[in-house]
Amino acid sequence: MTGFDAFAHARALLTGLGGEEPPGGGVRLREPAAEGAHRAGDEALLSGVWSALARPGALATNFRLVESGRQVDRSRWMRSRVGDGEVLHTTLVPAYLHSAVERGATLVISHLEALDERVMLWCEALEYLLRARAWVNCYITAGETSAFDVHSDDHDALILQLLGRKHWEVDSRVGARAGDLAPGSVDRVLTPGMCLSVPRDTAHRVSGTGELTVHLTVGYEPFADVREETRAAHELVGSTATPDPEPEWLAARLAMRPDRRAGASLRSVLTGEVGPATRIRWASRFPPYVTVDGDRLTVTSMGRRIRLDRRLERTVALLARGGALTFGELAADSDLPDSDVRALVAFGARHDFLICEG
Structure with a gap:
């Protein structure tokens, strides 16, 4: 770092x-x-x-x-x-x-x-x-x-x-x-x-x-090229009206882009080690789009939809702010037992939507 x-x-x-x-x-x-x-x-x-x-x-x-x-x-x-x-x-x-x-x-x-x-x-x-x-x-x-x-x-x-x-x-x-x-x-x-x-x-x-x-x-x-893509789509179907998309639609569309930040979690993936000082951050270049349906949490990020238990909602929200958190900070602010937070971090590192460093 x-x-x-x-x-x-x-x-x-x-x-x-x-x-x-x-x-x-x-x-x-x-x-x-x-x-x-x-x-x-x-x-x-x-x-x-x-x-x-x-x-x-x-x-x-x-x-x-x-x-x-x-x-x-x-x-x-x-x-x-x-x-x-x-x-x-x-x-x-x-x-x-x-x-x-x-x-x-x-x-x-x-x-x-x-x-x-x-x-x-x-x-x-x-x-x-x-x-x-x-x-x-x-x-x-x-x-x-x-x-x-x-x-x-x-x-x-x-x-x-x-x-x-x-x-x-x-x-x-x-x-x-x-x-x-x-x-x-x-x-x-x-x-x-x-x-x-x-x-x-x-x-x-x-x-x-x-x-x-x-x-x-x-x-x-x-919003990267999302606005341009919308205008092009309107032109393709011959529509002259090109209203500015709603912010929520833009956010959801942006989360479908595959763009990723630099960094890798290979050490944590290979060793399974996540210590109190391990720094964890969301891997996508743009914020994820999160929806809740019953007891399920659907996270759209880098063009993928990840389905999680709704109990992880607060922990995911902390990570989705974008800054890096140590595992100790994340566990302290989460409303889950440390073992569940550790399991989420390990899952995120293996599936490449979290970056774990140090």
Whole structure:
């Protein structure tokens, strides 16, 4: 594990923006958090950035350097060779990167969650809470200009400032793609700990302040492709009306997707050992959909329906919150004997809907 509670950090970030549901109501801003745990989480994510820079490895194509709106050829700032077993060895060239970044170039790391475990767990937590496919890009610059002009993105975004200050101008009109920002647009300098929510298709301009600055952008699409699938189905049958589906229907449909978080319970499955400190979390990327019928509990998760005794309802609800619980914490909060909780955890590990670590 990583030493910081990624799920708690993600929940606090979304709560600061107005709730754990996908941020709505236009552009939203969260001021720097005062609590020590959240600051420690920001530092853990920043450490993830430095770790990714130190060993880009086989994911070297996740890195790009943008200067004056154009990508700089990788041969200038990256050294790569193929070693034994056709393994790609990659290192960055500090001298060139330093001068380019100081000139105003931006070093972009795409899909940072694929390069560091801390960022991966944080991204997975945001996906679970937002019910959205998500990815994390990192932007590093030190100049006063911007490598990108006014633009908009085709997805919603959360921006978390980790180091230095960055100047953001965001159109006050949600959905505005105009090249010129409207009067009265959001105009703020983000400092470490601040978080900004930018809806999709909203024009914005980003520029440096003359100091080294690092921020993360979490791109996300609420309810993954479920809304698009619904629209496509309506078009297929020739229906012109495409009402927005009910949230409960969307949640049930999302639970049918096979998407799974990273992690494995192989140790617990093979040895049968689950100790008080074993950390347990739900395996699916998105929350399960749970229904009750008489004395039966039906849990839909990762495209499967799992039927359980209704006595397990509270324990399943605790796990379905999404964060990791130790076995000791789960047993203490459950209304079942420890032996029944242990049996549920063992069953979940064997059938791959629970992840047991440690």
